[in-house]
Amino acid sequence: MNAATKTIPVNRDVKAELRRQAEELRQQFARHGTLVINVLSSPGAGKTALLEATAKHWAGQRKMAVLVGDLATDRDAQRLAPHCPVEQLTTGGACHLEIPLVKQGLEKLGSDDFDFLFIENVGNLVCPASHDLAEHLRVVLLSVTEGDDKPGKYPKMFRTSQTMVISKLDLLPHVPFSVDAAIEDARLIQPELTTISVCSLNGDGIADWCDYLDECRQSLLSPLWTTDPHSTAQ
Amino acid sequence: MHEASLVRSLLRQVGELLVEHGGESIVTIRVEMGPLSGVERPLVEIAFAEQVDSTPCRGAELKVEEVPLSAICRECGNEFDIERFRFVCPACESTRVRVISGEEFRLLDIEIRQPQTESVSREQP
Ligand SMILES: Nc1nc2c(ncn2[C@@H]2O[C@H](COP(=O)(O)OP(=O)(O)OP(=O)(O)O)[C@@H](O)[C@H]2O)c(=O)[nH]1
Ligand SMILES: [Mg+2]
Ligand SMILES: [Zn+2]
Numbered sequence: 001m002n003a004a005t006k007t008i009p010v011n012r013d014v015k016a017e018l019r020r021q022a023e024e025l026r027q028q029f030a031r032h033g034t035l036v037i038n039v040l041s042s043p044g045a046g047k048t049a050l051l052e053a054t055a056k057h058w059a060g061q062r063k064m065a066v067l068v069g070d071l072a073t074d075r076d077a078q079r080l081a082p083h084c085p086v087e088q089l090t091t092g093g094a095c096h097l098e099i100p101l102v103k104q105g106l107e108k109l110g111s112d113d114f115d116f117l118f119i120e121n122v123g124n125l126v127c128p129a130s131h132d133l134a135e136h137l138r139v140v141l142l143s144v145t146e147g148d149d150k151p152g153k154y155p156k157m158f159r160t161s162q163t164m165v166i167s168k169l170d171l172l173p174h175v176p177f178s179v180d181a182a183i184e185d186a187r188l189i190q191p192e193l194t195t196i197s198v199c200s201l202n203g204d205g206i207a208d209w210c211d212y213l214d215e216c217r218q219s220l221l222s223p224l225w226t227t228d229p230h231s232t233a234q
Numbered sequence: 235m236h237e238a239s240l241v242r243s244l245l246r247q248v249g250e251l252l253v254e255h256g257g258e259s260i261v262t263i264r265v266e267m268g269p270l271s272g273v274e275r276p277l278v279e280i281a282f283a284e285q286v287d288s289t290p291c292r293g294a295e296l297k298v299e300e301v302p303l304s305a306i307c308r309e310c311g312n313e314f315d316i317e318r319f320r321f322v323c324p325a326c327e328s329t330r331v332r333v334i335s336g337e338e339f340r341l342l343d344i345e346i347r348q349p350q351t352e353s354v355s356r357e358q359p
Contacts, residue, residue: 004350005261008251009343014244014265096236127236130272130339155319156272156337188320191329 018132022099025134029117035217036117038133040157041141042150043123046167048076049200050141050209051118055083057206062214064116067105069097071122085109096127099134116213125154136220137213142186143168144177151186158189165209169199237273240339241281248344249290257346260294264343268336269303269319278339294344303336 013019029036039047051066058064065085068076077088087105089097102119106112119135121128140161142150145168151158158164164186166179183195196212198205248263267273275298282296303316307323308330314323321331 005345005347007343007345008255010251010341011343013338013340014240014247015339018243094236094239098239127272130236130240152319156270159270159319159321188322191321 015130015132018099022132022134025099025103026136029134030136030220032112033217033221034112034114034117035137035213035220036119036133036135037137037139037213038119038121038128038135039139039141040121040125040128040161041123041143041167042125042146045123045141045143045146046200047120047123047141048079050165050167050198051080051120052083053198053200053203053206054118054210054213055080057203057210062115063113064118065109065111065114066118066120067102067109068120069101069122071095076120085111085114091122095122095124096131097121097133098131102133115217125150125157129154129156129160137162137216139163139165141165141167142182144172144175144179148177148179148182149185151182151189155189158186158193161190161193163194163196163212166195166197167200169197169204170202235277237277238281238285240273241278241285244341245282245285245289245291247341248294251344252290252346255346256348258349259347260291261345261347262295262297263291263341264297264299264345266299266301266338266340266342268301268338269316270333270337271339273339275300299342301335303333305331305333307331 026036039051041047055064066080067087067089068080069089069091070076071091071093074088077086080086087108089101089105091097091101097119119133138161140157142164144166166182179197186193194212196205196209198209200206248260252260267275278298279296286292286294304314305316305321306313307326307328309328310323310326312323312325322329323331
């Protein structure tokens with residue numbers, strides 16, 4: 001090293017500050033009894049359809065709201081608006097959501113009095129995996145038309161998720177997709193993954209999905225909830 | 235591609251450190267990444283090259299250290315590298331493993347150039 005230079009050790013995650021903000025917000029939601037769910041998938045796997053079906057199933061029996069990330073349009077927000085409070089987060093071309101956008105969306109929503117807050121991420125199995133949005137639960141959708149080999153191809157996404165929803169179950173007879181193979185592949189990466197299969201169009205599996213969310217919220221509200229769900233990866 | 239936004243954040247943090255430590259400029263920025271960092275090395279390097287000269291880190295060199303994905307088994311304490319994203323301990327086959335490296339994009343250290351007038355007297359630790 002040259003005499004006029006010096007090395008300054010830093011040794012921190014580039015996202016350390018964003019992670020700290022996410023953790024703070026996560027605790028705040030937990031205190032208010034709001035379970036935050038980050039919903040991720042490739043484009044068109046059925047995130048919005050699942051949220052529509054969820055809102056219809058609960059039909060006002062649970063207070064839910066949605067923040068929906070979209071590159072350019074408000075189409076998903078328009079689909080959800082008849083069913084529940086929804087705010088759109090326009091990413092302006094960015095391929096993933098980050099915590100500051102979520103905070104803006106929360107301000108626009110106004111109320112914070114929800115049982116469930118869903119954040120529909122931008123359709124993308126890569127970049128959103130790296131960004132903690134203060135969720136308690138990360139759910140990745142895999143539609144049967146995408147192929148059962150996808151978990152292993154997008155390891156970070158499946159590793160950082162707690163739940164995998166296999167969607168478009170009604171199309172199973174038409175495509176070479178094995179639900180068991182997809183689950184087995186995903187569990188090699190994330191052994192603790194919970195899996196649920198649904199068809200959002202005819203409602204198959206939606207009651208199970210909603211019951212599961214209720215259970216997750218119960219355990220969130222229990223005084224035992226202190227750990228960061230993302231301690232495995234991010 | 236989110237590398238551009240992560241590199242922007244990296245350069246902002248380094249810029250702040252430069253001011254904090256009273257440096258004149260940045261010589262090198264050393265970062266660490268691994269198989270589950272969620273960033274691709276070439277994309278980070280391209281984003282860095284595109285952005286660096288319009289920031290206070292102008293002229294800095296990026297040094298990338300690649301680390302393997304490694305873990306410790308919570309059952310038997312075995313430390314091992316994870317191959318092909320199979321999170322299973324090779325010694326006892328437990329899936330209760332804790333990742334210890336390779337899943338973050340870390341800023342390790344920076345080398346700063348100090349102002350000439352002060353460098354002689356301040357160099358002693
Ligand atoms: N057959 C069938 N089609 C479905 C199902 N769920 C969603 N779809 C269809 O799949 C298409 C995409 O669904 P969306 O809900 O828009 O998917 P998305 O993941 O929100 O899409 P992006 O937000 O654009 O990434 C639509 O045409 C839906 O009608 C399902 O369970 N079965
Ligand atoms: Mg959608
Ligand atoms: Zn072991």
